[in-house]
Amino acid sequence: MVTLRINGREHQLDGLDPEMPLLWALRDHLGLTGTRFGCGKGQCGACTIHVDGKATRACMYPIGSLGERTVTTIEGLASQADQALQDAWVEHQVPQCGYCQAGQIMTAAELLANNPTPDDEAIDTAMSGNLCRCGTYQRIRAAIKTAAIKTAGAKR
Amino acid sequence: MTTATGADVRVVNVSRRDLLKGLLGAGGLVLGVQLFPGAARAAMGAGGALAETFAPDLFLSIDASGLVSIVAHRSEMGTGIRTSLPMVLADELEADWERVTLTQAPGDAAYGDQNTDGSRSVRQFFGAMRQIGATARTMLESAAARAWNVDASECAAQNHEVVHGPSGRSIGFGDLVPIAAVLDTPDAAAVRLKDPSEWRYIGGKGVPLADGRDIVTGKAGFGLDVVLEGMKFATIERCPVLGGAPKSFDDAETLAVPGVERVVPVPGYQGAPAFSPVGGLAVIGRDTWSVLQGRNALEVEWEEGEHASYDSRLFRRDLEREVRKTGQVVRNRGDVDTALAAADTTLEAEYYCPHLAHAPMEPPCAVARVADGKCEVWAPTQSPQTARASVAQALGLRPVDVTIHVTLLGGGFGRKSKPDYIVEAAVLAAVIEAPVKLVWTREDDIRHDYYHSVSAQHYTAGLDADGKLTAWRARTAFPPIGSTFNPASQLGIGEAGQGVIDMPYDVPNIRCEVGAAQGHVRIGWLRSVANVYHAFACSSFVDEIAHARGLDPLDNLLDLLGPQQHVDLDGARYGNYGGSPADHPIDTGRFAHVVRLAAEKSGWGTALGPGRGRGLAVHRSFLCYVAVVAQVEVQDDGSILIPRIDMAVDAGQLIHPDRVVAQMEGAAVFGASLALTGEITAKGGAIEQGNFDDYTIVRMNRAPREVAVHLVESHRPPGGVGEPGVPPIAPALCNAVFAATGQRIRSLPLSRHDLKRS
Ligand code: FES
Ligand code: FES
Numbered sequence: 001m002v003t004l005r006i007n008g009r010e011h012q013l014d015g016l017d018p019e020m021p022l023l024w025a026l027r028d029h030l031g032l033t034g035t036r037f038g039c040g041k042g043q044c045g046a047c048t049i050h051v052d053g054k055a056t057r058a059c060m061y062p063i064g065s066l067g068e069r070t071v072t073t074i075e076g077l078a079s080q081a082d083q084a085l086q087d088a089w090v091e092h093q094v095p096q097c098g099y100c101q102a103g104q105i106m107t108a109a110e111l112l113a114n115n116p117t118p119d120d121e122a123i124d125t126a127m128s129g130n131l132c133r134c135g136t137y138q139r140i141r142a143a144i145k146t147a148a149i150k151t152a153g154a155k156r
Numbered sequence: 157m158t159t160a161t162g163a164d165v166r167v168v169n170v171s172r173r174d175l176l177k178g179l180l181g182a183g184g185l186v187l188g189v190q191l192f193p194g195a196a197r198a199a200m201g202a203g204g205a206l207a208e209t210f211a212p213d214l215f216l217s218i219d220a221s222g223l224v225s226i227v228a229h230r231s232e233m234g235t236g237i238r239t240s241l242p243m244v245l246a247d248e249l250e251a252d253w254e255r256v257t258l259t260q261a262p263g264d265a266a267y268g269d270q271n272t273d274g275s276r277s278v279r280q281f282f283g284a285m286r287q288i289g290a291t292a293r294t295m296l297e298s299a300a301a302r303a304w305n306v307d308a309s310e311c312a313a314q315n316h317e318v319v320h321g322p323s324g325r326s327i328g329f330g331d332l333v334p335i336a337a338v339l340d341t342p343d344a345a346a347v348r349l350k351d352p353s354e355w356r357y358i359g360g361k362g363v364p365l366a367d368g369r370d371i372v373t374g375k376a377g378f379g380l381d382v383v384l385e386g387m388k389f390a391t392i393e394r395c396p397v398l399g400g401a402p403k404s405f406d407d408a409e410t411l412a413v414p415g416v417e418r419v420v421p422v423p424g425y426q427g428a429p430a431f432s433p434v435g436g437l438a439v440i441g442r443d444t445w446s447v448l449q450g451r452n453a454l455e456v457e458w459e460e461g462e463h464a465s466y467d468s469r470l471f472r473r474d475l476e477r478e479v480r481k482t483g484q485v486v487r488n489r490g491d492v493d494t495a496l497a498a499a500d501t502t503l504e505a506e507y508y509c510p511h512l513a514h515a516p517m518e519p520p521c522a523v524a525r526v527a528d529g530k531c532e533v534w535a536p537t538q539s540p541q542t543a544r545a546s547v548a549q550a551l552g553l554r555p556v557d558v559t560i561h562v563t564l565l566g567g568g569f570g571r572k573s574k575p576d577y578i579v580e581a582a583v584l585a586a587v588i589e590a591p592v593k594l595v596w597t598r599e600d601d602i603r604h605d606y607y608h609s610v611s612a613q614h615y616t617a618g619l620d621a622d623g624k625l626t627a628w629r630a631r632t633a634f635p636p637i638g639s640t641f642n643p644a645s646q647l648g649i650g651e652a653g654q655g656v657i658d659m660p661y662d663v664p665n666i667r668c669e670v671g672a673a674q675g676h677v678r679i680g681w682l683r684s685v686a687n688v689y690h691a692f693a694c695s696s697f698v699d700e701i702a703h704a705r706g707l708d709p710l711d712n713l714l715d716l717l718g719p720q721q722h723v724d725l726d727g728a729r730y731g732n733y734g735g736s737p738a739d740h741p742i743d744t745g746r747f748a749h750v751v752r753l754a755a756e757k758s759g760w761g762t763a764l765g766p767g768r769g770r771g772l773a774v775h776r777s778f779l780c781y782v783a784v785v786a787q788v789e790v791q792d793d794g795s796i797l798i799p800r801i802d803m804a805v806d807a808g809q810l811i812h813p814d815r816v817v818a819q820m821e822g823a824a825v826f827g828a829s830l831a832l833t834g835e836i837t838a839k840g841g842a843i844e845q846g847n848f849d850d851y852t853i854v855r856m857n858r859a860p861r862e863v864a865v866h867l868v869e870s871h872r873p874p875g876g877v878g879e880p881g882v883p884p885i886a887p888a889l890c891n892a893v894f895a896a897t898g899q900r901i902r903s904l905p906l907s908r909h910d911l912k913r914s
Contacts, residue, residue: 015414016445017414017415017445017446017449020443020445021445024443024444024445027380027381027444028389028443028444028445029443031383032374033374033377033380033381033383034373034374034375035374036378036380036517036518036566037380037444037518037519037595038517038518038519038598038848039598039847039848040597040598040847041598041847041848041849043598043847043848043849044517044598044848046517073374074373074374075373075374075375077373086369086372086373089368089371089372090364090365090368090369090372093364093365093368093814093815093818094372095234095365095367095368095371095372096234096235096236096818096819096822097232097233097234097516097517097518097564097565097566097567097568098234098367098371098376098564098566099378099516099517099518099566099567100517100566101371101372102371102372102374105372123856124856124857125857127856128855128856128857129855130855130856131517131848131853131855132517132825133515133516133517133567133569133826133853134234134517134567134822134825134826135821135822135823135824135825135826135859136818136821136822137825137856137859138821138859138860138862138863139818139821140856141856
């Protein structure tokens with residue numbers, strides 16, 4: 001039996017391989033399908049979640065290693081800053097197919113939490129682990145900057 | 157029936173009929189629509205047979221609360237089409253987008269062509285959507301006229317209500333529904349379309365993406381997200397070589413993996429791969445992880461079959477040999493041989509492009525259920541009707557007993573118009589008698605794709621003593637897409653119409669030839685198809701000609717395009733992407749205009765720093781003209797940065813300009829990926845790449861830093877926009893590399909070349 005703390009709720013899962021990546025536990029056993037499968041190999045970032053606030057690849061994280069740590073998925077993003085990010089994504093009409101975007105937003109949320117006013121280089125460094133086959137990078141960059149400005153404005 | 161818009165559509169008020177069981181269900185004003193493929197319309201002739209064949213599917217309903225429901229009948233894979241076509245209808249209807257909901261259509265011929273491919277959605281259905289919306293608007297206006305007992309000409313729909321001009325009274329759409337529901341459908345001729353100046357959404361800032369909020373909150377439903385009661389999971393181990401089959405296998409360890417339930421053989425295709433499964437062994441179980449673990453434990457010995465000797469490195473030489481000799485002539489003007497013999501200077505160059513994989517972010521996947529002689533599938537598919545027919549055939553069912561529900565697509569790029577993965581899921585669901593979700597891993601996707609074809613081109617030009625171009629000979633060879641459907645097919649004549657036959661340059665002697673090549677992997681269409689390699693060769697060669705003539709590439713290009721004219725293809729067989737030559741001639745004026753626009757916006761001719769250069773390319777595909785100026789910066793380590801790309805686009809009438817811009821931005825990245833590192837290779841018949849670590853696509857730090865899209869305003873018939881941005885990117889980048897380094901790149905990807913900063 002493993003206990004997973006996800007989006008502020010505890011879930012008990014019985015009889016699962018402790019090596020099962022969180023990605024598949026979330027998707028197949030908990031109905032949290034916003035975390036996407038893109039490569040299963042830590043290459044694309046489509047499965048990005050937060051573990052204790054840190055952007056993490058769910059496809060590489062065994063459920064047996066989670067212990068007491070808490071998980072946030074795209075469905076659990078709730079802070080004002082996170083919503084500003086989602087709003088900025090809508091404002092810039094970032095998504096094309098949309099498949100990578102939950103992962104992109106999870107990575108961007110961590111970036112802004114650590115660095116509220118990232119420059120281009122900081123955005124590149126943070127975001128280059130997240131692939132977008134549709135090629136929405138330019139708008140992702142713009143949306144992150146918009147969210148940063150809005151969040152900084154709200155704090156003042 | 158051809159309507160005022162020239163659209164192949166018939167609209168009928170079916171509010172009072174009892175066939176109200178379709179997608180929209182509810183009462184109110186309900187319009188049934190039949191969208192005809194052109195051929196069906198022609199066959200029906202003057203319209204006598206219409207009444208019998210009319211089998212409308214519900215397309216538009218307005219309920220008493222005023223809520224407008226519109227069916228989206230094309231697949232959403234990132235172009236925004238699920239938003240854009242209903243938006244056109246809503247605009248003509250004068251509906252308020254905030255009070256519109258969308259329903260996704262399943263695969264059914266009643267919706268006309270649903271194959272979301274070939275950058276066709278807008279060009280095929282713009283007129284029909286306008287006609288449907290305008291018909292409903294006309295009916296609501298008539299209803300208001302009745303309610304007020306005034307002349308209909310005094311009533312005009314405006315933002316979800318009808319206003320009586322003289323008195324200023326108004327009634328909401330919802331309140332008009334009971335009256336409109338009993339009206340006869342007006343004749344197409346009596347339906348007035350809006351003047352473009354009256355459009356609220358079309359051609360302007362459009363409307364927000366229908367699925368935008370769901371996407372950013374993780375709620376959007378892709379194929380892989382579908383869950384059915386009692387659903388099993390499946391993954392398939394396939395032979396690394398196309399057409400191979402298991403000789404023997406041992407599944408003892410697989411079955412010992414907790415959560416694995418059984419191993420089921422999936423039969424492969426007979427004859428041609430087409431849309432059938434390639435065959436293999438399916439592991440079925442409780443969840444994705446269990447079946448993947450079980451699959452790892454599977455021991456299989458394969459009978460690899462006839463393609464086991466395929467080596468893409470050796471095959472390159474075969475292709476190059478092929479283009480060094482005369483092929484089948486597909487366009488001829490004047491006498492190229494004589495002109496070349498008489499030329500003062502001849503120029504010759506050979507180009508090569510490797511296979512590519514589509515790699516949509518969501519790998520292929522499908523959920524299927526078979527029960528009581530019926531099959532239901534949920535899948536991300538570009539072509540639900542093809543899926544329906546393929547599943548029906550594989551299961552021995554009638555197409556009407558197969559329902560294909562279309563989910564959002566996590567990218568398509570042409571991959572998801574081939575329903576092999578959907579057939580796999582359906583076959584498994586039938587065998588195990590339980591609903592099943594079939595998951596493809598990324599490795600499955602990259603190793604079992606319908607690959608973009610590998611190709612070689614050989615170009616020869618003759619110049620006279622004044623530097624004037626007198627002869628143009630283009631040869632191309634590649635395994636054709638046809639080989640996937642008929643293994644004997646070796647000549648891609650259709651593909652030659654994508655950038656060889658239709659080259660626009662004004663040369664007195666022209667010969668285009670196609671060479672033969674056999675397919676050893678499944679060949680398929682990938683975003684912009686043969687235009688990718690043909691634009692690379694053609695636009696690179698034009699740049700080479702510029703340097704041979706000692707001309708600036710911009711001046712050279714404009715000179716070769718010559719005066720404004722419609723290009724005469726010398727009687728060559730040419731499909732023109734299904735567009736009529738009258739509506740969509742090959743217009744050198746439109747070419748020149750986008751070239752000048754891109755050049756001007758890019759600062760063409762102004763100085764750049766060391767290691768930098770600009771490259772220019774222009775290409776027409778899918779009835780859309782795109783010119784690109786790419787700027788590159790070659791780093792000390794030989795790698796390339798792309799500070800800026802300017803794209804000038806003439807796609808005729810634009811429907812949703814922001815989505816056109818997005819498609820071009822995306823095309824720049826897609827094109828940069830294939831130019832910089834895109835390469836699929838085969839050895840021993842097996843694909844050597846498997847994931848994003850060895851089949852790399854550009855990441856944010858290597859993507860074009862700024863893509864500036866310049867749209868030409870136009871009311872010409874719409875062209876496509878999903879694909880045409882891709883072809884000119886690679887040659888523009890390589891021409892820029894030449895400008896920066898003096899190194900001429902004649903094969904892709906760029907990562908295979910040792911670039912030196914000059
Ligand atoms: S699915 Fe986890 S990084 Fe790609
Ligand atoms: S929006 Fe399609 S992969 Fe990013």
